[in-house]
Amino acid sequence: MADDERLLADTIAVGLRRAAMAVDVAYDGAQAIEKIQVNRYDVAVLDRDMPGGSGDDVCRWVAEQQLTTRVLLLTAAVGVYDRVEGLGLGADDYLTKPFAFAELVARVQALARRTAPALPPVLKSEGVVLDVATRTASRDGRALELTNKEFGVLHTLMRAQGQAVTTEDLLEQVWDEHTDPFSNVVRVTVSTLRRKLGEPPVVQTVPRAGYRVGQP
Secondary structure, three states: OEOOOHHHHHHHHHHHHHOOOOOOOEOOHHHHHHHHHHOOOOEEEEEOOOOOOOHHHHHHHHHHOOOOOEEEEEEOOOOHHHHHHHHHOOOOEEEEOOOOHHHHHHHHHHHHHOOOOOOOOEEEEOOEEEEOOOOEEEEOOEEOOOOHHHHHHHHHHHHOOOOOEOHHHHHHHHOOOOOOOOOOHHHHHHHHHHHHHOOOOOEEEEOOOEEEEOOO
16 A cells, blocks of 8 residues: 555555454555565555656656556546546556445455465365355354454455465565564464364465465
């Protein structure tokens, strides 16, 4: 999330985190590019009018680098020409201010599903059904009451389609950049998630590789 209006940027970040997304915040274009160079993001939400490099500049840079990161541009401009121009820069979607926060969440989720490989909005494995749009999950028809982080971990593991996901990748994709990399939050969250999922075990530990759901 990048916007020079700090209160707005921080507010959006809090809302996206409540929707079980890991969010880093930048307050200008230069910071945004620096973070994208270091971290792998599914989606970048960029305000078009920022100092130190506009959202347009960041969008153009992402396109030039041929990154898989999807770009959603935010702007107060409402004209058709502005929208066309933004999409022409390489943006994947466009949202005008003010906007309904539920729509922003839905658009970010839709863009995240378009990262390679593209995945459906409802994921299924080992009797678990996870609906990203409604943020609900069940196992064998039993509704699961998951915290945001538990939902995020389960989503990340199911997106991997049987491949192991490292602790480092879970920290990067479910938590944010301020999380202590030596913290045991992943282990604790996986433990409580396993308990809620019940028997037989759904989340498997892969020695020296991380965790997975389903078979590779």
